[in-house]
Amino acid sequence: MTTHxxxxxxxxxxxxxxxxxxxxNMGMWAFIAQEIMFFGGxxxxxxxxxxxxxxxxxxxxxxxxxxWGALNTxxxxxxxxxxxxxxxxxxxxxxxxxxxxxxxTMVLGVAFLGVKVIEYSHKWHHHLIPSRDFRYEGLLxxxxxxxxxxxxxxxxxMHAIHMIIGIGLMFWLIPKIRRGTYSADYYxxxxxxGLYWHFVDIVWIFLFPLLYLIGxxxxxxx
Amino acid sequence: MTTTTTAINESPTVTKTNGRxxxxxxASYGIxxxxxxxxHKRIGVLYLICITAFFMIGGVFAGLIRLELTTPxxxxxxxxxxxxxxxxxxxxxxxxxxxxxxxxVLGNFxxxxxxxxxxxxxxxxxxxxWYCFLAGGSLAFLAILLGGIDTGWTFYTPYSSTxxxxxxxxxxxxxxxxxxxxxxxxxxxLTTVHKMRAPGMTWFxxxxxxxxxxxxxxxxxxxxxxxxxxxxxVLLERVFGIGIFDPALGGDPILFQHMFWFYSHPAVYxxxxxxxxxxxxxxxxxxxxxxxxxxxxxFSSLAIALLGFLVWGHHMFTTGQSxxxxxxFSFITFLIAVxxxxxxxxxxxxxxxxxISLDSPxxxxxxxxxxxxxxxxxxxxxxxxxxxxxxxxxxFVVAHFHYVMVGGMVMAFLSGxxxxxxxxxxxxxxxxxxxxxxxxxxxxxxxxxxxxFVLGYMGMPRRYHVYPEEWQGLHIxxxxxxxxxxxxxxxxxxxxxxxxxxxxxxxxxxxKAKGLEWEIxxxxxxxxxxxxxxxxxxxxxxxxxxxxxxxxxxxxxTEEVAH
Numbered sequence: 001m002t003t004h005x006x007x008x009x010x011x012x013x014x015x016x017x018x019x020x021x022x023x024x025n026m027g028m029w030a031f032i033a034q035e036i037m038f039f040g041g042x043x044x045x046x047x048x049x050x051x052x053x054x055x056x057x058x059x060x061x062x063x064x065x066x067x068w069g070a071l072n073t074x075x076x077x078x079x080x081x082x083x084x085x086x087x088x089x090x091x092x093x094x095x096x097x098x099x100x101x102x103x104x105t106m107v108l109g110v111a112f113l114g115v116k117v118i119e120y121s122h123k124w125h126h127h128l129i130p131s132r133d134f135r136y137e138g139l140l141x142x143x144x145x146x147x148x149x150x151x152x153x154x155x156x157x158m159h160a161i162h163m164i165i166g167i168g169l170m171f172w173l174i175p176k177i178r179r180g181t182y183s184a185d186y187y188x189x190x191x192x193x194g195l196y197w198h199f200v201d202i203v204w205i206f207l208f209p210l211l212y213l214i215g216x217x218x219x220x221x222x
Numbered sequence: 223m224t225t226t227t228t229a230i231n232e233s234p235t236v237t238k239t240n241g242r243x244x245x246x247x248x249a250s251y252g253i254x255x256x257x258x259x260x261x262h263k264r265i266g267v268l269y270l271i272c273i274t275a276f277f278m279i280g281g282v283f284a285g286l287i288r289l290e291l292t293t294p295x296x297x298x299x300x301x302x303x304x305x306x307x308x309x310x311x312x313x314x315x316x317x318x319x320x321x322x323x324x325x326x327v328l329g330n331f332x333x334x335x336x337x338x339x340x341x342x343x344x345x346x347x348x349x350x351x352w353y354c355f356l357a358g359g360s361l362a363f364l365a366i367l368l369g370g371i372d373t374g375w376t377f378y379t380p381y382s383s384t385x386x387x388x389x390x391x392x393x394x395x396x397x398x399x400x401x402x403x404x405x406x407x408x409x410x411x412l413t414t415v416h417k418m419r420a421p422g423m424t425w426f427x428x429x430x431x432x433x434x435x436x437x438x439x440x441x442x443x444x445x446x447x448x449x450x451x452x453x454x455x456v457l458l459e460r461v462f463g464i465g466i467f468d469p470a471l472g473g474d475p476i477l478f479q480h481m482f483w484f485y486s487h488p489a490v491y492x493x494x495x496x497x498x499x500x501x502x503x504x505x506x507x508x509x510x511x512x513x514x515x516x517x518x519x520x521f522s523s524l525a526i527a528l529l530g531f532l533v534w535g536h537h538m539f540t541t542g543q544s545x546x547x548x549x550x551f552s553f554i555t556f557l558i559a560v561x562x563x564x565x566x567x568x569x570x571x572x573x574x575x576x577x578i579s580l581d582s583p584x585x586x587x588x589x590x591x592x593x594x595x596x597x598x599x600x601x602x603x604x605x606x607x608x609x610x611x612x613x614x615x616x617x618f619v620v621a622h623f624h625y626v627m628v629g630g631m632v633m634a635f636l637s638g639x640x641x642x643x644x645x646x647x648x649x650x651x652x653x654x655x656x657x658x659x660x661x662x663x664x665x666x667x668x669x670x671x672x673x674x675f676v677l678g679y680m681g682m683p684r685r686y687h688v689y690p691e692e693w694q695g696l697h698i699x700x701x702x703x704x705x706x707x708x709x710x711x712x713x714x715x716x717x718x719x720x721x722x723x724x725x726x727x728x729x730x731x732x733x734k735a736k737g738l739e740w741e742i743x744x745x746x747x748x749x750x751x752x753x754x755x756x757x758x759x760x761x762x763x764x765x766x767x768x769x770x771x772x773x774x775x776x777x778x779x780t781e782e783v784a785h
Contacts, residue, residue, distance in 0.1 A: 129462075130463075
């Protein structure tokens with residue numbers, strides 16, 4: 001064992017790139033397992049209250065703007081495609097293509113957050129932010145409605161924070177791609193970023209039906 | 223364990239600088255070289271320093287609690303202050319001492335060496351985990367300095383989310399951030415054990431310490447995020463009044479308890495399973511025998527980790543939880559006694575006809591077996607629903623979990639610290655002082671906590687500082703025990719620190735123990751191994767060596783006779 005710390009992408013404590021790649025990959029999957037449990041706690045609590053306050057949750061779902069939710073679903077599915085293409089380009093060692101696909105992913109991610117800002121500000125104007133200022137004039141118990149919106153904001157908010165972290169990760173990756181750090185031999189950061197981004201997309205794939213779709217009556221206009 | 227690196231100690235490649243042996247301690251100097259280190263050994267030492275500080279803070283609160291309880295009147299502190307004392311004692315000891323104790327200190331230091339790796343898989347995340355721990359601990363400490371928290375370490379809602387006027391938010395933030403440290407350590411250990419084992423180090427050649435750390439890491443990765451989101455929701459409720467856990471707002475406080483215990487019961491196993499790993503190493507070494515039933519001990523760790531996720535409801539027998547759910551939880555809790563008993567029986571079977579030597583680590587390990595046995599068996603009283611109704615929230619519970627946490631985990635941690643101290647520091651501590659410390663701690667511990675079983679059985683509720691006069695005798699015994707315990711801890715700290723300055727230099731293998739960590743110099747060099755070791759035998763090959771020695775002696779004898 002010589003003392004040189006880094007020679008190329010291989011870190012000193014690994015024997016070869018294969019081992020390093022497998023370790024990084026496994027670490028990412030373990031991290032995703034952790035994320036599933038984190039979101040799982042919220043999904044579990046959501047299920048309990050949906051069962052308990054069914055009417056309020058149905059009315060809440062009906063009050064959410066489905067067109068914005070659907071648009072965001074489409075945006076995220078598109079971003080799953082772009083990030084998958086970025087990983088593929090990385091495996092082939094096409095640095096220029098990784099860069100372009102990641103920039104595309106970033107644009108889609110920002111678009112998603114933009115739509116979310118529109119939705120949130122809409123709620124803000126209607127005093128539907130769960131706080132001491134919460135106002136609800138319907139027929140149901142305002143406390144129950146507030147719990148629905150609490151879950152809406154907690155779940156979509158936590159998802160949005162994960163999106164923001166994902167975009168931050170791309171800001172960290174892009175200069176490295178430009179410097180030519182990644183090649184067909186060494187691309188695990190891109191691949192693991194892809195895993196993360198797909199995970200965040202999948203969370204939304206569950207959030208969209210739970211919050212916007214189930215219990216929805218299609219003929220009620222927004 | 224025989225490996226190709228056995229010759230390292232004598233190998234001339236160990237370069238001498240200024241006549242001193244090169245090691246991870248003198249590889250670089252200065253505060254920056256420690257605070258920015260990526261070396262798993264230095265990070266382990268950083269953790270050791272921090273958890274010792276947090277242990278002392280938690281210990282001061284424990285001392286104040288015992289002092290208050292010497293008289294039946296609430297005369298030393300007010301009720302509010304007393305609430306804060308037991309809360310801060312619990313928060314400090316559980317989140318900032320017990321949970322990181324064995325995994326983050328001993329695990330970080332020894333785990334990569336034991337499997338023949340140069341470092342953990344993600345050294346930067348390892349350092350980040352220490353900073354998360356430090357940040358979380360500092361926030362909790364800040365909450366204490368600003369006036370404290372009074373919710374109990376369990377943060378039960380709606381008191382914590384709505385009514386408490388203490389620094390709950392800050393403490394919650396501290397525990398939340400500290401959660402990242404657990405998760406990062408868990409992810410790191412899982413990956414390291416899977417991907418970084420040296421050639422020949424198959425799963426069933428792993429020391430049992432590694433199996434225990436592996437099981438613990440699973441709990442850390444799968445449990446911690448649930449308590450993180452739960453505490454985050456409490457924080458949101460406190461700030462925005464969202465009403466998920468407050469019945470006045472339509473929320474459900476029992477849901478909080480389910481979510482909290484879904485992590486915090488497995489967390490009890492984070493606080494004991496790594497200790498099992500230490501005990502396996504120490505018992506094997508000081509009995510000079512391989513662990514009896516290796517695979518049973520290995521799989522019992524995994525069984526405990528798995529079953530640990532299915533028993534959280536036994537904390538809630540007296541809440542509005544369904545009776546039938548309670549019965550299931552009670553039954554699964556009994557089931558956990560099986561893998562736990564497997565361990566205890568196998569350790570005693572290991573000692574049977576072993577050549578036992580009673581050095582300090584072994585004294586702590588033997589203390590562990592006795593105390594943990596009492597702690598475990600009284601757990602069965604509490605997992606029986608009918609008796610739990612009587613004993614719930616009494617000092618019986620307090621005594622039970624202190625027998626498990628202090629009698630179990632702290633003893634195991636101290637056993638491990640005494641066992642690997644020569645490896646970590648390169649110094650031998652004074653064995654007489656070490657043994658005296660172990661005996662004092664064992665005596666003081668029993669004197670402190672055994673009377674609490676009696677108190678609890680008679681009905682003394684936990685978290686009260688005023689009690690009927692007839693219980694004063696038992697409380698005075700308990701406080702006297704706490705003083706003995708404190709003297710024991712002080713002696714132990716002195717003994718170890720003294721060894722740093724005056725202790726003899728340790729050889730590579732002062733205990734004649736088996737395992738890769740004993741085949742490299744004490745303290746280890748920066749990259750642990752000069753060349754990657756190749757493992758060719760099972761763990762704990764103590765008997766093979768003794769057989770060879772016996773054969774040699776017999777051969778010598780025959781030779782002598784022949785002459």
